[in-house]
Amino acid sequence: MNKYRTALMNRPFMYIESKRIAEMMLQGKTEEERRYEAIELNAIQMPSLDRRKTSYREISHRLSFLDDFLLEKFMDSDADTAKAILAYAILQADQLYYEFMREIYFEKILLLQNELAKKEVINFLYKKGEQIEVVAKWADNTKERLAGGFIQMMRESGFIVSNHEEHQVKRILINDGVREYLRKNGVKPIVEIMLGELL
Numbered sequence: 001m002n003k004y005r006t007a008l009m010n011r012p013f014m015y016i017e018s019k020r021i022a023e024m025m026l027q028g029k030t031e032e033e034r035r036y037e038a039i040e041l042n043a044i045q046m047p048s049l050d051r052r053k054t055s056y057r058e059i060s061h062r063l064s065f066l067d068d069f070l071l072e073k074f075m076d077s078d079a080d081t082a083k084a085i086l087a088y089a090i091l092q093a094d095q096l097y098y099e100f101m102r103e104i105y106f107e108k109i110l111l112l113q114n115e116l117a118k119k120e121v122i123n124f125l126y127k128k129g130e131q132i133e134v135v136a137k138w139a140d141n142t143k144e145r146l147a148g149g150f151i152q153m154m155r156e157s158g159f160i161v162s163n164h165e166e167h168q169v170k171r172i173l174i175n176d177g178v179r180e181y182l183r184k185n186g187v188k189p190i191v192e193i194m195l196g197e198l199l
Contacts, residue, residue, distance in 0.1 A: 003095040004134050006142060009149040013156040014059055017044040018086055021059045022066075022074050030061070058093075065092040067185075073178050080158060080173035084194060087157035087172065088182065094147045096135070100124055100150055101193050105159060108169045109196040116160055116167040121147035171196035 020043050024034045036055040037043040046052040059199065066089050075087040091098045097170060104124055110118065125143040129136040151167060154160040158172040182191045192199055
């Protein structure tokens with residue numbers, strides 16, 4: 001499977017939809033049952049069959065990175081923590097977004113740089129295109145739309161606060177229990193992004 005994807009261009013955060021699938025998982029429903037409810041019964045409330053299929057596949061891929069503890073906390077924590085848990089899953093599921101968050105966002109947090117411009121995201125994608133053939137083949141408007149998807153993802157998960165075209169980076173809010181669990185059990189480079197500190 002190609003690890004560099006454009007999934008975040010069209011399917012950024014999907015918080016509510018992810019909650020619905022996670023609830024089915026915690027209820028012990030099989031993958032076949034979840035798929036049927038999400039796609040055929042439209043439990044994720046998407047307008048078209050194609051959109052339901054691709055969204056369900058993406059959500060299932062993301063949630064597969066959460067263990068039972070994090071899946072339960074995703075469902076019963078405060079909204080900020082739940083969004084942080086989903087962001088943790090997405091950082092594992094999407095290699096390019098992870099690299100962006102590690103190389104651009106995390107560096108800004110460590111260097112106490114507050115501003116993030118969309119052109120920085122676009123420049124990151126062009127630099128990746130110089131290193132990675134599949135990214136080089138993406139059209140300019142694909143990179144532009146993906147940059148918008150990255151910014152939307154950061155905003156919805158709490159990594160930035162936006163005011164029109166200006167974006168301020170910030171550390172996300174996570175409750176203490178989940179924070180400590182991630183610190184002890186999480187994927188270290190991703191947990192560092194989540195907590196905004198070197199471990």
